[in-house]
Amino acid sequence: MRKRFEYKTVIIEPKGFWGTKYDPAEIDKVLNEHGNEGWELVTAESRDYCGTFYGVIYTFKREL
Template sequence: MKQFEYKTVEIKPKGTWRSKFDIVEIDKILNQYGKDGWELISMEDKNFGYGNTECFYYTFKREI
């Protein structure tokens, strides 16, 4: 039977108003996890209302 381990990573926006996400930096982070054998299985935003995203949670899994 396959077994997996899971990891959740929080990525926050940068900038004064917390509205800027650096796509290049996010790709760099996601690619590094991929190289380490992690597979992205979900992404969820944390929203405090008014359409403002506080951060994103990326959840990965890999076989152990």
């Protein structure tokens, strides 16, 4: 039987007045919560448009 997976996408956006601040502890908290639920981080990709940064898209998977 072939393995089957489900996927989940989470976007973490920067905070602050200009949207440039990240809290590494908060990112770790979010990633660890998903890891504790059995999700494995597959990729992380920055969201930007015309040189402006809008956050990071995290894609997770877990086996069904």
